[in-house]
Amino acid sequence: MRTESCREWRTSLGAYALGQLPAEERAGLEAHLEGCAECRAEAESLRSLGKLMARADPARIVEPAPRPPAHLRERVETTIGAERASERRSRRRRRFGFALGGFATAAAAAVLALVVFGGGGATPPEQQVAFTNLPKGVEIDATLQPHAFGTEIRMYVGGIRSGTLCRVFLRGDDGRLYPAGSFRYRWGNDAEAILSSALDLSRTRAIGVHAGNRTFVAPVGPGGATASVPQLNEEEPT
Amino acid sequence: MSTFTRERDVREAYAAHSGELYGFAVRSLGDAGLAEEAVQETFVRAWRAGERFDPEIGSLRTWLFAILRNVVIDLGRARAARPGVAEGGIEPTVEPFEEALAAWQIEEAMRRIGEDHRRVIFETYYRGRPYAEVAAELGVPEGTVKSRVYYGLRALRVVLEEMGYED
Numbered sequence: 001m002r003t004e005s006c007r008e009w010r011t012s013l014g015a016y017a018l019g020q021l022p023a024e025e026r027a028g029l030e031a032h033l034e035g036c037a038e039c040r041a042e043a044e045s046l047r048s049l050g051k052l053m054a055r056a057d058p059a060r061i062v063e064p065a066p067r068p069p070a071h072l073r074e075r076v077e078t079t080i081g082a083e084r085a086s087e088r089r090s091r092r093r094r095r096f097g098f099a100l101g102g103f104a105t106a107a108a109a110a111v112l113a114l115v116v117f118g119g120g121g122a123t124p125p126e127q128q129v130a131f132t133n134l135p136k137g138v139e140i141d142a143t144l145q146p147h148a149f150g151t152e153i154r155m156y157v158g159g160i161r162s163g164t165l166c167r168v169f170l171r172g173d174d175g176r177l178y179p180a181g182s183f184r185y186r187w188g189n190d191a192e193a194i195l196s197s198a199l200d201l202s203r204t205r206a207i208g209v210h211a212g213n214r215t216f217v218a219p220v221g222p223g224g225a226t227a228s229v230p231q232l233n234e235e236e237p238t
Numbered sequence: 239m240s241t242f243t244r245e246r247d248v249r250e251a252y253a254a255h256s257g258e259l260y261g262f263a264v265r266s267l268g269d270a271g272l273a274e275e276a277v278q279e280t281f282v283r284a285w286r287a288g289e290r291f292d293p294e295i296g297s298l299r300t301w302l303f304a305i306l307r308n309v310v311i312d313l314g315r316a317r318a319a320r321p322g323v324a325e326g327g328i329e330p331t332v333e334p335f336e337e338a339l340a341a342w343q344i345e346e347a348m349r350r351i352g353e354d355h356r357r358v359i360f361e362t363y364y365r366g367r368p369y370a371e372v373a374a375e376l377g378v379p380e381g382t383v384k385s386r387v388y389y390g391l392r393a394l395r396v397v398l399e400e401m402g403y404e405d
Contacts, residue, residue: 011385013388014385014388015384046388046395053344053394058364058365060345072277072278073256075278076277076278076282077245080245
């Protein structure tokens with residue numbers, strides 16, 4: 001029950017809980033606590049807080065709390081981005097049975113198109129393209145889907161600096177470059193970028209992306225034509 | 239947040255908890271470089287185990303601190319196995335993790351309460367100075383010091399609750 005005397009005694013509860021109350025005042029307060037469950041509960045709560053407080057190191061209280069350096073966030077993001085990329089890689093490998101490395105990838109992509117979608121009929125064959133020889137931690141892959149308008153591209157990028165502008169292009173069998181739009185890579189955004197180009201997939205020989213100041217290119221099937229496409233990862237388009 | 243499987247989850251968790259994790263890691267390991275390593279490893283392990291995070295069982299903060307606990311122990315072991323580190327001036331911590339965590343939470347909560355409250359609790363409790371002396375120094379009546387101690391403790395309790403302190 002809250003009474004006038006509660007108000008009087010309340011502010012002594014702190015000193016009481018910390019064992020700082022002079023004896024005569026303590027006796028008076030304890031008499032009040034006998035008859036007041038509410039104040040008693042508060043005193044108990046503060047007393048257990050007091051016990052906890054005894055564990056602290058006073059010298060550390062007055063020191064400013066150390067803050068994590070700004071580069072730590074980037075380090076964490078980069079590490080997890082790389083983990084995520086390698087996870088995706090192994091997941092895709094499991095799903096599509098990718099043979100990675102060299103231009104075997106492109107050949108595999110072409111075969112895959114037949115194997116996976118050959119019997120489907122209604123669904124036009126799409127092509128999986130994995131970029132190889134990328135810098136450590138960087139992951140780029142793309143799915144190309146033929147349409148009447150040209151080619152739809154779904155591209156995944158991981159492990160590069162967040163905010164990097166990525167400009168995508170296709171190279172046709174005529175050797176020309178066909179722009180396929182751009183996107184900005186955002187760390188933490190798991191979505192694939194969806195892009196399109198007027199170039200038919202059947203006439204597409206390579207796909208490339210300018211990411212920041214670097215350019216990455218991967219060959220695109222059909223199988224017979226891949227041999228004529230050099231495996232360049234740092235190619236500078238004209 | 240029901241799982242911890244998206245990069246976005248990691249980013250949010252980092253924004254919310256990296257300060258505390260780092261602050262505690264520094265206290266526990268006594269070295270800023272090791273603390274960075276510990277925080278990074280904590281988030282990487284959390285990411286790998288993301289599917290096992292269940293908010294029904296405990297808060298994200300509790301889960302991250304549980305991971306940090308293992309990381310700190312592993313780092314401590316690795317350091318103990320490395321000869322010659324003691325010469326570097328870093329005193330290896332001998333404090334058990336739970337003790338250190340409780341102590342750090344109080345220290346952190348004390349830093350977060352208002353200056354008026356912190357001052358009187360620090361002077362009277364941690365430095366053991368008489369109320370009259372502190373009151374004279376601050377130029378306030380003794381009764382004010384007493385009530386500030388009371389309201390300071392209440393503020394401290396609230397901050398600890400906000401921090402998710404679990405005894």
